[in-house]
Amino acid sequence: MEEVIKKVIALAKLKFDKEGLENFVKECEKIVEYFQKIKALKANERKEALYFLYQFKCPLREDKVEIFKNDFLRNSPRYKEGYFRIKKML
């Protein structure tokens, strides 16, 4: 379990110092154990999963810029000529 949680932490793009990691993993293990109480659900009680409460329609909006791009860019740490700037990937 410990190794799985450590792997999940890396997948979630999080990191901890050594001591913090040990405590965090222990707490997560306890919570996962608590979640497992849902397994008490008997096979004959089980139902099909319910994803949506109602039948939602998903209307497609017209593909147009409704909010000015600069309004979004101003919250970005780095941008240039109307684009977000990020570190080189290659």
Add this chain to the structure above:
Amino acid sequence: MEPLKLKISEIQEKIRKGELTYSDLIETFLKRIEENKDLNCFISVFKEKARKKASLCDKEFKEKKEIKSLLFGIPIAVKDNIAYENERLTCASKILENFISPYSATAVKRLEEKGAIIIGKTNLDEFAMGSSNEFSYFGPVLNPINKEYVPGGSSGGSAAAVGGNLVPVALGSDTGGSVRQPAAFCGVCGLKPTYGRVSRFGLVAFASSLDVIGVIASYVEDCALVLQAISGYDENDATSVNYPVPDYLPLKNNLKAVRVGISKDFFLKEMDERLIKIYEDFFKELSKIGVKLYEISLPTIKYGIYAYHLIATCEASSNLARYDGLRYGLNLDAKDIDEIYLKTRSEGFGKEVKRRIVLGTYGLSKGYYEEYYAKGLEVKRMLFEDFQKAFEEVDIILAPVSPTLPFKLGERLTDPIMMYLSDIFTVPASLVGLPALTLPLKEKIDNFPISIQIIGRHFCEKEILDFAYGIEEL
């Protein structure tokens, strides 16, 4: 009576009679906010903006001699995970500490269209993840009834602001009880509408299938008034439902007209005995005045809390993946993109948020999805069918709000499972999208009012509000 404790309709009556102006009203509440800074209810207060708007309201009233809506000139606080144009939207997180929202949430827009004045943004558990308002980057909120105690969460700032008479009404958000539980802890009314009744556009996503914007107020009538303003279909939210919105006002006592269900499944043996006694006495009182009470069965409730945490954490881990430090929010420079993600997210998120992201990522991982997330959704269907069956026999269901009284600050910080259990009675309505309202009863324990939860059928907020009004009148 000072305006701080008046219903909104009574405030407007005073203004109509010339006994009060909107500017006086705003000053009274701004002063009250300033005097109670130690409660830490607010992350932002818009003093000058509010004053300016109040002055415009006075001018308009003077010219037209009429009040265009009951919310006209009324100060309203908004939880800081709900967008308000050109103001900070922090979600009480370091990662969004300086984020400025480019637009307003539909609910906020609709309030402003009625003339309401957004006076400030309230504190919360980071990204609405918590039941005590201790997980805020901006520090904990204190309970106005007793400052050594938590106000509940995650809308603790909104509930404490209303409970402490810092505002007449506030918006909160409710994913698993985040409006109802803090409202109960602070002795005020908290309404979670049906999922889809109020647009989520502009509400920062925590668990999208459960999140709902709700109302916290001192009076049922004020809850109804604000719900009326914010309800209705919104094309910007695909999960908002195009279903007619009835007139919630005037309220009409329906105590004797509805069939009321009570389920033993809600009353756990681990609950505080004093709470059980108060509820039993309350049910006897209702029966005595002629309210028709029926025993109903909701056997799946015991699985609700597990299903809720499985579904909510899985959705949270997915929703919070967008905080990468590149497009908005905190950005910590590093040698490459991967390092930017790691640094920004590790330093930007608090401990509880990280915990839920990790648990959610775990629940969605290959090999665990069927075991956890899918099982949570199975429980959701079971609960849905339980409630459907119950609502064939009754119109309203009464339940407790929390298994315990408000707890002391710090008491549950090291025990996340105990903290999660605070929501055990509020998550069932959330999982199946039902409307529910918590209302303080007359009885108190250690000075904390005890609240009852009133649950109704989908889109039957009117029935709930009328019932709550009936109880308020007792």
